[in-house]
Amino acid sequence: MNEDIRAKWKKFEDDCRSCNACPLSKTRTNVVISRGAKDASLMLIGEAPGHDEDIKGLPFVGRSGQLLQNLLAAYGFKEKDYHICNIVKCRPPENRRPEQVEIATCKKLLAQQFALVKPKVIVLLGSTAYEAFFGDKPVMRDVRGAFREVKGYQIMTTYHPAFALRNDKMKIPIYEDMGKVRKKLEEMGLIETLDK
Ligand code: SF4
Numbered sequence: 690m691n692e693d694i695r696a697k698w699k700k701f702e703d704d705c706r707s708c709n710a711c712p713l714s715k716t717r718t719n720v721v722i723s724r725g726a727k728d729a730s731l732m733l734i735g736e737a738p739g740h741d742e743d744i745k746g747l748p749f750v751g752r753s754g755q756l757l758q759n760l761l762a763a764y765g766f767k768e769k770d771y772h773i774c775n776i777v778k779c780r781p782p783e784n785r786r787p788e789q790v791e792i793a794t795c796k797k798l799l800a801q802q803f804a805l806v807k808p809k810v811i812v813l814l815g816s817t818a819y820e821a822f823f824g825d826k827p828v829m830r831d832v833r834g835a836f837r838e839v840k841g842y843q844i845m846t847t848y849h850p851a852f853a854l855r856n857d858k859m860k861i862p863i864y865e866d867m868g869k870v871r872k873k874l875e876e877m878g879l880i881e882t883l884d885k
Contacts, residue, residue, distance in 0.1 A: 690727065694805070698727060701801055705778055711794040713779035713787070719746030720778050723802070729772040730879040731870065732808035733757075734799075735849060736776055736817040737787050743780035748773050753851040757814075760850070760864050764871040765883045772806050774799070776821045792821050810873055811842050812866075815849030834866045836873060843873055 690698075706720045721738035724747050733749075741751035749757055761771070777787045777795040787795075813819045819827045822844070832846050847866035853859040874880040 694728075698805060701798075701805060704801075705798055708778070708798065710797075711777075711779075711791045713777060713781060713791055713795075716782050717779035718743045721746055721748050721775065721780070722778060723772055723774045724748050724750070725768045725772045726770065727772065727806060729770060729806060730809045730874060730877075731766075731771040731812070732803075732806055732810070733771055733773045733812045733814060734776060734818045735773070735814040737784075738775060738778070738780040739784050739851075740780070748775055749850075753849070753854055756853060756860070757850040757863075760860070760867050763864065764867050766867070766871070770880060772808065774802060776818050786817055792817075796821065809843065809877060809879055810870060811844045812870055813844065813846040815852065818849075819846045833862060834869060836869070843877075845870060845873075 702722055705722050708714060708720065717738075721742045735749065738748060739751050739753075742748050742754075748754070776799065777791050778798060779795075781787050781791070813822055816827050816829055819829075819832060827846065829846070829848060833848060834845065836843050836845050838844070845866060847863050848859050850863060853863055871880070871883060875882050
């Protein structure tokens with residue numbers, strides 16, 4: 690990463706950490722920005738930080754994050770291969786779903802994050818992330834697992850791993866979808882071919 694990009698990241702992260710643009714700033718412990726590579730071809734986007742993420746200031750570090758990590762690792766993904774974040778960067782109280790105004794406000798920061806990471810393949814984890822991107826409420830079983838090309842990005846939606854913690858058999862479709870993501874990155878020449 691060159692000095693210019695490093696400086697842009699620092700400014701972006703400072704702006705996030707001092708952000709008071711929506712009401713979630715009043716109840717958060719930490720602003721949760723990202724985990725993984727800052728220049729990854731693959732970006733995974735969830736809904737919002739939970740309790741563990743709020744305490745640690747990192748996304749997907751609780752039980753659902755561990756599950757996601759295991760499902761990704763099953764296809765050879767390491768943390769250097771992806772950038773992971775959420776639609777909103779501050780924890781909603783009681784883990785409620787973020788409200789529209791909070792999502793709309795925080796999307797301005799997400800747009801800056803996109804411009805810095807420059808991903809090629811995007812995975813939306815759960816219906817809130819889908820709705821924030823596409824504007825309509827999805828029927829998850831209908832939209833999951835298929836790539837959609839938008840403005841040059843390959844975008845796939847899958848279930849949020851927290852859903853699979855409540856319903857064990859939902860691990861299977863998420864696992865399958867991670868396999869499709871690996872295949873897409875390989876086809877695009879963005880990751881080495883996995884010997885399986
Ligand atoms: S959720 Fe996003 S917009 Fe709201 S205070 Fe946190 S960083 Fe700012």
